[in-house]
Amino acid sequence: MAYHYARFGAQIVITARREKVLQQVAEKCKSLGAQQVFYIAADMGNDSDPDKVVEFALEMFGGLDYLVLNHIGPTPFGMWEGDVEHVKWLMKVNFFSYLQMAWRALDSLEQNKGSIIVVSSLLGKLPSPFVAPYSSTKWALNGFFGSLYHELWMKKSNVSLTICTLGLIDTESAMSKVKDLTTAPAYPATDAALNIITAGALREAELYYPYFTYIAALIKDWFPSITNYFIRTTFKYNT
Template structure:
């Protein structure tokens, strides 16, 4: 990889104060990028700013609730005033839910969609003029659930399928303008996402989560994302089980439904 590829490029990362977002911020900073870290957790942003400074990296932390369009527009404006450009937008902020559809309140679906889908839409819409000028890269943290069904997570899967439709279509619209769109489909990753999963009533889910295969680390995911940016990957499917699931769901969709249902139904 060209050691100067990311030098002075500006990366805006949502949900950047923890998990995959944080690991990606650190990796990009190490490659010379200037980091705008967005997160709704102001305390976490303050902590990470100090940690990054101790490692010799300056970041621009911005408290932002991505479910609010005006907040996203304001955050992007702050980044442009600070750096003058945006080269990389990583739509990473997300939330999940676990529970049977028939028992899940409809407001839970809306909350998940507001964060996962509309948060990404709002940030992309606001940052797009700059990304077109820089011929930049848009990344969306999707999931295997964005390309295949997932039992007991209908709200989460719906939001991720919506992201897949939006960003693969957007890729077609922006290709001739030099903007690249990369969809990232992690498997099971060791983050706090599942600890904050919403249950059917909107409160934190307490039932045990089903996992398939070994959990990967955010650091490994970040390494693959950074390499994917350089190689202009269209879709980045991660972990062995993730790749296997993606392949089976593409080639044998009904068989995939049967295997996945058998694996996950005991959770519910």
């Protein structure tokens, strides 16, 4: 997404835990045409880092037009073995930090008629095996930001909110986790990224990528037996 924003000549702040990787991404963004690129290393599992990142962006630019919430904490996929502490930590990274950043950025986005873009997943709409901790965080995102969408509308806010429901995307980390668990097709990350930032720019309420995620979400309640069959045949479990 940062590379697409760079091609459009944006001013960008990016964050992740690894400073060396951030530096490499920032340099490529500059070569692609970004006006300015700043980065800040942060760990969304720390209580203060979500606020720190937004404050850094506001300090660099004086305001924000877009807040793209896309980070996730690493988690193994497989049968849940009862590690409640890991689920608590993952909720902190994948959910609570999103709330912190959105709230901290809201005043600036309001002034600039800006947008919040929340990257969620089809796993936040369809209960599936092997992903219980991860899926729970995505359900939480959909519930909270779905409610916030209505509240912003009721307050006649200038801020748009886009919730993105993604299928399996062929990022290196995603493919390494699911290679032995599912037969579901993976879709190109660069195309997903362009769809995400386009939906945010157009101030759309929802994005489904690829198209079948919308169909899957629709038929979940209409035809639960078909949905359950699809889920159980898509995932593989070796006893």
